[in-house]
Amino acid sequence: MRLEVAVTPPYPVFIEKGSLERLASYVAETAVALISDEHVAALYAGRVQAGLEHSGKWVKLYVVATGEKSKSLDSFGSVLRQMVGDGFDRQGAVLALGGGIVGDLAGFVAASYMRGIAFYQCPTSLLAMVDASVGGKTGINLPEGKNLVGAFWQPRAVIIDPKTLDTLPPQEFRQGAVELYKHGLLADPEILARMEKRDFLKSAAAEVMTELISRSVAVKAKIVAADEREQGQRAFLNLGHSLAHALESYTEHTLSHGDAVAYGLLFAAKLAAQRGFADETKRLLRFLDWLQPAPLNLRSFELLKPYLSRDKKNQAGTQRWVLLESIGRPRLLSDIADDELKNAWQYLLEVTK
Numbered sequence: 001m002r003l004e005v006a007v008t009p010p011y012p013v014f015i016e017k018g019s020l021e022r023l024a025s026y027v028a029e030t031a032v033a034l035i036s037d038e039h040v041a042a043l044y045a046g047r048v049q050a051g052l053e054h055s056g057k058w059v060k061l062y063v064v065a066t067g068e069k070s071k072s073l074d075s076f077g078s079v080l081r082q083m084v085g086d087g088f089d090r091q092g093a094v095l096a097l098g099g100g101i102v103g104d105l106a107g108f109v110a111a112s113y114m115r116g117i118a119f120y121q122c123p124t125s126l127l128a129m130v131d132a133s134v135g136g137k138t139g140i141n142l143p144e145g146k147n148l149v150g151a152f153w154q155p156r157a158v159i160i161d162p163k164t165l166d167t168l169p170p171q172e173f174r175q176g177a178v179e180l181y182k183h184g185l186l187a188d189p190e191i192l193a194r195m196e197k198r199d200f201l202k203s204a205a206a207e208v209m210t211e212l213i214s215r216s217v218a219v220k221a222k223i224v225a226a227d228e229r230e231q232g233q234r235a236f237l238n239l240g241h242s243l244a245h246a247l248e249s250y251t252e253h254t255l256s257h258g259d260a261v262a263y264g265l266l267f268a269a270k271l272a273a274q275r276g277f278a279d280e281t282k283r284l285l286r287f288l289d290w291l292q293p294a295p296l297n298l299r300s301f302e303l304l305k306p307y308l309s310r311d312k313k314n315q316a317g318t319q320r321w322v323l324l325e326s327i328g329r330p331r332l333l334s335d336i337a338d339d340e341l342k343n344a345w346q347y348l349l350e351v352t353k
């Protein structure tokens with residue numbers, strides 16, 4: 001399956017079982033900096049490197065530690081310096097092999113090395129396949145906060161091999177499933193229908209996932225293409241994320257992003273229902289029931305409130321909320337009153353007790 005992301009310049013996303021073995025046919029450059037994390041490298045880097053070399057490419061493998069700590073100035077600097085040492089010039093390419101962490105770091109390396117070289121993404125986590133690898137956002141964290149440094153740098157191609165999901169731990173699969181579900185809510189009820197089948201997890205074989213990933217990429221690609229630099233529509237992708245970011249900050253990231261977004265989606269559904277929009281709270285409750293997110297160890301709305309007002313998407317002091325008028329019809333609202341938030345929070349506490 002081949003999709004196109006219509007940014008400038010446009011690039012293809014390939015979703016094909018076994019594409020990992022054929023990476024060389026997607027990469028035009030001869031010199032390749034292959035960037036991966038310890039975990040993914042142990043599983044797949046050998047095969048990928050051998051495949052590329054077999055086709056006559058010159059490959060250097062850079063392995064960073066697994067986890068968010070690798071989205072740092074240290075790892076960024078270290079990879080760049082090794083690339084200089086190994087003699088990469090402007091004609092080389094960076095290939096990211098791994099989850100969203102590797103993708104964000106490698107993308108920023110590609111955007112920065114000699115003012116920018118070719119970049120390819122081979123996402124291996126569900127989150128990276130359905131979300132992080134599409135849209136051109138790359139970057140790293142600072143000790144002061146997440147994603148504070150980065151660049152928009154579009155890949156030449158994204159190559160997704162759904163077969164790699166076989167080795168993804170179930171907990172990581174669930175994290176990606178939340179963003180997949182979010183894309184369904186935003187624009188594609190067929191995604192919801194398929195994910196709401198009871199045997200979704202058991203049947204989440206490569207065939208099922210190829211279809212779901214394609215639909216999800218199509219949703220994100222369409223929104224991103226309409227708003228490449230995040231000035232309007234792209235804000236819709238933040239459905240469920242305003243509350244999620246507040247929960248993550250409040251819990252100092254002990255609550256995972258996916259779990260926080262799942263709570264955020266239910267919260268947004270309640271806010272929407274209170275406004276007289278379609279009431280999708282029951283559907284979200286069923287989704288949470290499947291997801292089994294970690295418990296919310298936070299009771300007081302007053303404690304959470306300061307974190308809500310720090311949201312990056314706020315403009316000129318007003319909080320902006322993405323709510324669904326109905327499935328597939330997101331709206332951006334900036335007139336949500338404190339009482340509405342408080343009521344929805346109370347509801348969230350009650351149903352997740």
Ligand SMILES: NC(=O)c1ccc[n+]([C@@H]2O[C@H](COP(=O)([O-])OP(=O)(O)OC[C@H]3O[C@@H](n4cnc5c(N)ncnc54)[C@H](O)[C@@H]3O)[C@@H](O)[C@H]2O)c1
Binds near residue numbers: 040068098128133135
């Ligand atoms: N650029 C964007 O638009 C964007 C969007 C969303 C998230 N992100 C970023 O993505 C990051 C999170 O990404 P993530 O959830 O993929 O985390 P991750 O990269 O840490 O991957 C999750 C875990 O799964 C492992 N893994 C990945 N693929 C595997 C496979 N096929 N088999 C076995 N194990 C595998 C990894 O080693 C890691 O332990 C965050 O830093 C977030 O900020 C970026």
Ligand SMILES: [Zn+2]
Binds near residue numbers: 179241257261
């Ligand atoms: Zn998210």
